[in-house]
Amino acid sequence: MTNLPSFDLNLLRVLDALLREHSTVRAGERIGLSQPAVSAALARLRTALGDELFFRRGQGLEPTHFALSLEVPLRETMGRIEALIQGPPAFNPAASKEAFRISGSDFFAELLMPRLADRLQALAPSMRIHLVDLVPDSYIETLERYDVDLALIPLTDLPDWVKSQPVFRSGFSVIARLRHPRLTRAGLTPGGVVPIDLFCDLGHVLFSPEGNSKAMGDAALAKVGRERRVIMTMPSFSGVYRAVAGSDLIALLPSALARRIAPEAGLDIYRAPMPVPTAQIAMVWHKRYSSSPAHLWLRQQISDLLVPLDEEPAG
Numbered sequence: 001m002t003n004l005p006s007f008d009l010n011l012l013r014v015l016d017a018l019l020r021e022h023s024t025v026r027a028g029e030r031i032g033l034s035q036p037a038v039s040a041a042l043a044r045l046r047t048a049l050g051d052e053l054f055f056r057r058g059q060g061l062e063p064t065h066f067a068l069s070l071e072v073p074l075r076e077t078m079g080r081i082e083a084l085i086q087g088p089p090a091f092n093p094a095a096s097k098e099a100f101r102i103s104g105s106d107f108f109a110e111l112l113m114p115r116l117a118d119r120l121q122a123l124a125p126s127m128r129i130h131l132v133d134l135v136p137d138s139y140i141e142t143l144e145r146y147d148v149d150l151a152l153i154p155l156t157d158l159p160d161w162v163k164s165q166p167v168f169r170s171g172f173s174v175i176a177r178l179r180h181p182r183l184t185r186a187g188l189t190p191g192g193v194v195p196i197d198l199f200c201d202l203g204h205v206l207f208s209p210e211g212n213s214k215a216m217g218d219a220a221l222a223k224v225g226r227e228r229r230v231i232m233t234m235p236s237f238s239g240v241y242r243a244v245a246g247s248d249l250i251a252l253l254p255s256a257l258a259r260r261i262a263p264e265a266g267l268d269i270y271r272a273p274m275p276v277p278t279a280q281i282a283m284v285w286h287k288r289y290s291s292s293p294a295h296l297w298l299r300q301q302i303s304d305l306l307v308p309l310d311e312e313p314a315g
Helices: 010-021 024-031 035-049 065-085 107-111 113-123 136-144 181-185 196-201 216-223 237-245 255-265 293-309
Strands: 054-057 060-063 099-103 128-132 150-154 162-170 172-177 203-207 229-234 251-254 267-270 279-286
Touching: 010 024, 010 035, 010 060, 010 065, 024 035, 060 065, 099 293, 107 113, 107 237, 107 255, 113 128, 113 293, 136 279, 150 293, 162 293, 172 237, 172 255, 203 237, 203 251, 229 237, 237 251, 237 255, 237 267, 251 255, 255 267, 279 293
Parallel strands: 099 128, 099 150, 203 229
Antiparallel strands: 054 060, 150 279, 162 279, 172 251, 172 267
């Protein structure tokens, strides 16, 4: 019995060529070996498989019964190996039934998913997308455990097995309920700059899935020696703007989201009194998916939809 670990699998190419050509010369030409190399390989095959495999008949070689029994399964196996090493097949989105899990805040439920749904219906109607809650402290683990295929997060330091692609920069705006009494008394109209004393005196709602009471806005205030009053934190942006719309609290919200939801949520939009750095948002994924045709295609669609949200850094 042949010992597979010690068997030279390259000999199978020779056997396949001999079964096709019935000649050591033509078999060598088929696979790029000399006639003596093919003859030497045939001798090794006979020893390894315990069968003569071919015998001379006229100017050609005639396969034995055992060799003939190997022809079809060997050809099928060689075909599968050839397909395997040629790499993944071309991706056809129209026929794809892939399912993807994307981790991100509800910002993307508002500004990505509706347009992505429209695009998928047109280009990949059987593909399924699941937007799942972003857990910032453990999104790396979800990528590693196959729980999530792609995360949409502010760009940060990443381990070397994670790949990233920046997609857009997000600025921040102040939101308040329509005709907010204190802002109105201060003579402010939507689009104006909230005076810093008033900004710091008003109560704030903060987006924080972890329940932290400080974020980028607080760091920006600290640079000018001020601080604000965070009264409430919310794990979702929708919670933030609904709390603002129903009270006299205010909040800093990504500007693109603020513009999108302000009319229907009953909000006015103002400018912050201090420079708030833009946040660079990126797609991140495990390296294992970098060359996956379906994953590549989906990343391109998401990038196409998110790049137009890009905002210039505050000067």
